[in-house]
Amino acid sequence: MDHDSPARRDQRGASSAEYALLVSLIAVALIGAVLAFGGAVDGLFDRSGSSVSDLP
Template sequence: MRSFFSSLAARLRRDQRGATAVEYGIMVSLIAVVIIVAVTMLGGTLKDTFTQVQCSVSSGTYAAGADAGKATCTPK
């Protein structure tokens, strides 16, 4: 009986099929975290940039806010 469990444990240690799936899962989750952090950090800056472009297209006056994402556009 002991030899059966010993050989079973040895076979399970050599079997690497599930390891790559776990590694890919970890990589995908880390990439998702990096994307979320980047979007969160750049969100306000992107909003200000689009507000400035919109203001330029509509010939308004652009006023940058003190904080990111707080810019305003007043029409002429």
């Protein structure tokens, strides 16, 4: 006897599709943030590194 009715399988499929959409949107947001702020963070680390290397 199969306890998974077709309606229950549809809900489970919808949940996995929603999770996949959520994960893809988070990935797009992370890529956008890296592209937007990557240069600024790189410059910050360059300045910090030169400040430390200039210490006596």
